[in-house]
Amino acid sequence: MGRLAPARSVVTKPLDGEEFRAMGHQMVDFIADYFRDLETYPVQSQVQPGYLKKLLPESAPQDQDSLEDIFYDMHSKIFPGITHWQSPSFFAYYPSQTSTASILGEMLSASLSVVGFSWITSPAATELEIIVMDWLAKMLQLPSEFLSTGNGGGVIQGTACEAILVVMLAARKRAIARAAAEQGISEAEALGKLTVYTSDQAHACVNKASQLAGIATKNLRLIHADASTNYAVCADKVAKCVAADKAAGLIPFFLVGVIGTTSSAAVDPLSDLGDIAQEHSLWYHIDGAYAGNVCICPEYRPLLNGVEKADSFDMNLHKWFLTNFDCSCLWVKDRSPLLAALTTNPEYLRNKQSEANAVVDFKDWQIPLSRRFRALKLWMVLRMHGSDFLQTYLRSHCEQAKHFETLVRADSRFELMSQRIFSLVCFRVKPAAGDKGNGYTLNKKLVEALNTGGDIMLTHTTLEGVYTIRFAIGGARTEMRHIDAAWEEIQRQTSKLLKC
Numbered sequence: 001m002g003r004l005a006p007a008r009s010v011v012t013k014p015l016d017g018e019e020f021r022a023m024g025h026q027m028v029d030f031i032a033d034y035f036r037d038l039e040t041y042p043v044q045s046q047v048q049p050g051y052l053k054k055l056l057p058e059s060a061p062q063d064q065d066s067l068e069d070i071f072y073d074m075h076s077k078i079f080p081g082i083t084h085w086q087s088p089s090f091f092a093y094y095p096s097q098t099s100t101a102s103i104l105g106e107m108l109s110a111s112l113s114v115v116g117f118s119w120i121t122s123p124a125a126t127e128l129e130i131i132v133m134d135w136l137a138k139m140l141q142l143p144s145e146f147l148s149t150g151n152g153g154g155v156i157q158g159t160a161c162e163a164i165l166v167v168m169l170a171a172r173k174r175a176i177a178r179a180a181a182e183q184g185i186s187e188a189e190a191l192g193k194l195t196v197y198t199s200d201q202a203h204a205c206v207n208k209a210s211q212l213a214g215i216a217t218k219n220l221r222l223i224h225a226d227a228s229t230n231y232a233v234c235a236d237k238v239a240k241c242v243a244a245d246k247a248a249g250l251i252p253f254f255l256v257g258v259i260g261t262t263s264s265a266a267v268d269p270l271s272d273l274g275d276i277a278q279e280h281s282l283w284y285h286i287d288g289a290y291a292g293n294v295c296i297c298p299e300y301r302p303l304l305n306g307v308e309k310a311d312s313f314d315m316n317l318h319k320w321f322l323t324n325f326d327c328s329c330l331w332v333k334d335r336s337p338l339l340a341a342l343t344t345n346p347e348y349l350r351n352k353q354s355e356a357n358a359v360v361d362f363k364d365w366q367i368p369l370s371r372r373f374r375a376l377k378l379w380m381v382l383r384m385h386g387s388d389f390l391q392t393y394l395r396s397h398c399e400q401a402k403h404f405e406t407l408v409r410a411d412s413r414f415e416l417m418s419q420r421i422f423s424l425v426c427f428r429v430k431p432a433a434g435d436k437g438n439g440y441t442l443n444k445k446l447v448e449a450l451n452t453g454g455d456i457m458l459t460h461t462t463l464e465g466v467y468t469i470r471f472a473i474g475g476a477r478t479e480m481r482h483i484d485a486a487w488e489e490i491q492r493q494t495s496k497l498l499k500c
């Protein structure tokens with residue numbers, strides 16, 4: 001008997017229910033196997049730049065490739081170039097979670113492939129987004145002004161960078177109109193005077209939004225925050241800076257407070273900053289990209305106090321809420337400045353419901369026209385877990401971080417570099433006496449050794465110029481035993497480095 005020909009699943013019709021069923025099952029099996037085997041891969045990809053070009057053909061195939069061929073290439077060619085963000089031993093950057101519920105939601109969304117820019121293009125896409133954003137606002141105990149029932153509401157953006165840009169554009173338009181009315185100056189002159197405030201620990205999204213919004217580079221105030229306040233900005237310094245700029249004829253218009261900075265997860269004095277914003281009529285944006293999520297737990301919610309004084313608040317569910325990228329949730333207290341800055345109304349999109357002002361058209365709350373049906377995955381994440389589970393879950397990562405911190409404290413070769421608040425621990429190996437580089441080389445070598453070892457992955461930052469290792473917990477599958485194993489590995493590599 002001859003050999004059986006290997007199975008070949010090829011597409012004969014681009015969108016056929018039965019072909020999708022068969023190949024969909026194959027894909028689900030492939031993904032389930034991936035999750036089963038996740039811990040067998042090195043966490044950080046170990047390939048060299050340009051590795052893939054050597055493995056793939058020069059041009060796209062003329063004939064059809066089968067799904068089996070593609071699975072083979074996934075294993076042999078793509079996976080080596082994957083850094084496994086879902087590994088329970090991934091402690092780099094901030095987490096990028098996904099989950100069964102979220103993936104299933106993405107499947108639905110990709111299958112419907114509706115483009116919900118206006119309500120009429122798929123009423124459920126807009127209405128579900130409004131509903132889940134209200135649900136989430138209630139879980140966070142945001143003030144009622146942020147709900148869709150008042151003048152404000154929530155909208156899902158792609159990223160925290162887009163979120164801050166759209167609110168900055170809204171604030172810019174408002175500030176320029178105000179300057180024209182009160183001081184009689186031109187738009188161009190006002191734009192040149194607009195000034196932005198945040199701490200030097202804030203994410204680079206503030207710099208990027210300022211650049212895109214045409215704010216003069218010299219008018220971006222990154223106010224220094226240091227160890228004396230655990231890297232939170234000092235409100236007095238901000239107030240003095242705003243007052244000095246006003247006295248010099250500038251137009252302060254935008255203030256960003258951060259809950260959970262990217263370097264060390266510091267929390268700014270949100271309420272005090274809110275007072276400054278109110279006194280000087282600044283747009284006050286709170287960036288909670290990472291740490292905002294954990295404020296669904298009552299014991300963390302006080303850290304968000306002051307949000308009632310904010311004009312806008314944003315958090316990334318795609319970091320730490322079991323929701324895969326992209327899902328950045330932005331709430332505004334008053335949607336009219338946003339609409340004033342971003343509304344377009346071309347003839348080819350006109351429709352009865354929009355003209356009658358009876359509906360929300362999310363195209364006017366964001367930069368692009370087109371938008372994905374992201375509310376589906378959020379709806380599924382919320383429904384398939386429930387808020388009790390989500391709270392317990394986020395809390396467990398903070399408990400793991402607390403445990404890690406205890407381990408660091410117990411080994412005198414190490415020191416903590418900031419006070420931990422959430423699930424990020426900043427630490428380093430203490431430098432030898434007289435080390436001119438203040439531990440830079442030793443700690444950098446340690447991070448490199450750990451990441452090339454493949455068992456765990458972590459990254460670094462600098463705090464006041466000092467090289468600092470970040471241990472960011474939040475993997476959907478990370479358990480206490482992974483924390484213990486990671487610490488053993490860190491100790492082992494450190495002992496090796498200290499010996500040579």
Ligand SMILES: *Cc1c(COP(=O)(O)O)cnc(C)c1O
Pocket residue numbers: 094158159160161162203205258260261262287288289290316328
């Ligand atoms: C991660 C992060 C951002 C950027 O998020 P994107 O969604 O990638 O734009 C902004 N701010 C803070 C505090 C962050 O931690």
